[in-house]
Amino acid sequence: MNPIIHLKTISEINKFVQTKTQHPLVSVVDFSASNEYLEEGIRISADFYTIMFKNYCSNQMKYGRQSIDFQDGNLICIAPKQLITLDNEIEKREDTMGWGLFFHPDLLYGTALGSKMNDYTFFSYEISEALHLSEKEKQTLYDCIQKIETELHENIDQHSQNLIVTNIELLLNYCLRYYGRQFITRKGINSNTISHVENLLKEYFRSDQIKEKGLPTVKDLAEAVHLSPNYLSDLLKKETGMNAQDHIHYYLIKEAKNILLNTNFSIGEVAFSLGFEYPQYFSKLFKQKTGHTPVEYRNLN
The missing domain is CATH 1.10.10.60 (Homeodomain-like)
Structure with a gap:
């Protein structure tokens, strides 16, 4: 069994996926732009929050004992210190698209969102309870991601943290809404x-x-x-x-x-x-x- 790769900082996840670090506490990764292949059976844990969406991936991902793939376009949210496992090689396809948002708890210190993170209980859901998104919902969340990414490319100033955190909170609130919809549609x-x-x-x-x-x-x-x-x-x-x-x-x-x-x-x-x-x-x-x-x-x- 492969050893666990423990990622402590945002710069470490950026190095892992071979992307530039724009901000020390938050990162947005474009999965469709990645041409890398991950080793089979790789096990990863991190000290930061992870939100990932991908419409296709040939690998199976395990979170705890549960498995899921991204075939249908699922969103998963992972709290710090959780373990995920990639069972098989990631296959590069032309129609692969997706994104990852990674943010460290330190980003939230002193903010209103920091005191509300326990309300977003979906970070403790199993992978098998992933959020299934409609096309409209996918676009809404992607719009939030684009706003965060745009801000990451600006020079860091006294407004940066507030603008980034505000958009992260907006994304999380949309996730709450969509999980509410998912509960209703699975009545x-x-x-x-x-x-x-x-x-x-x-x-x-x-x-x-x-x-x-x-x-x-x-x-x-x-x-x-x-x-x-x-x-x-x-x-x-x-x-x-x-x-x-x-x-x-x-x-x-x-x-x-x-x-x-x-x-x-x-x-x-x-x-x-x-x-x-x-x-x-x-x-x-x-x-x-x-x-x-x-x-x-x-x-x-």
């Missing part, structure tokens, strides 16, 4: 996923798993439906108004109410039966979700 598939999640939670709280394993996690649910935790949570939020953690708490509180009203268990026993090691944590969550302590709820009903 049928999403409905099946939601039903699967709800059935998993119902069965989990009906069985002895809760006593043996404690509360299910968002990661548990995501693995069960073969999605990343962030993608599942965003899908549920879009379709139901509740994210994955909210769904877990909904079924937990529902089961807690059932136990409180149909048994003589002490509050501690109720908590332990629901997988809580400390009863006070259960009582705090119950009041947060219902407005009453478990004792108050039992007495009121």
Whole structure:
């Protein structure tokens, strides 16, 4: 297995793809202009954010354990420290087009975007959850890329960072919009996923798993439906108004109410039966979700 190539700086990615460094913290790469071939099985990680679009590539790319190619024109967003693998040689074709945007977290320090990056949860999606773009959407994102590239060719001055970051934020906001559209256009598939999640939670709280394993996690649910935790949570939020953690708490509180009203268990026993090691944590969550302590709820009903 090939060693991992770890790219720490923007100048290193530019050297890697053999393009000039215009700015120390951000780079735009034109994939269609590249005539280079990458070694098979190459593994890469980086200290910066990566956004890539390509309409065709004969190589398969792996991100974690997931594989995808760019045959249909997909956009992928990769957070710092993630590992990607190129399985096969890249084949040069006349109709190959695409671009890459690479920007270091240092570019965002002291900006409004820096404090908002956690809102762009798609950076933690799996490759298999890539964004599929319409022709109009491709052009809109490319327009943002062109504005960034144009600014990179200007002399760096006191306005450079603000203009570059503003256009990066615009691009990211369009990605949010397009992922929202993708959730809507896949409503049928999403409905099946939601039903699967709800059935998993119902069965989990009906069985002895809760006593043996404690509360299910968002990661548990995501693995069960073969999605990343962030993608599942965003899908549920879009379709139901509740994210994955909210769904877990909904079924937990529902089961807690059932136990409180149909048994003589002490509050501690109720908590332990629901997988809580400390009863006070259960009582705090119950009041947060219902407005009453478990004792108050039992007495009121």
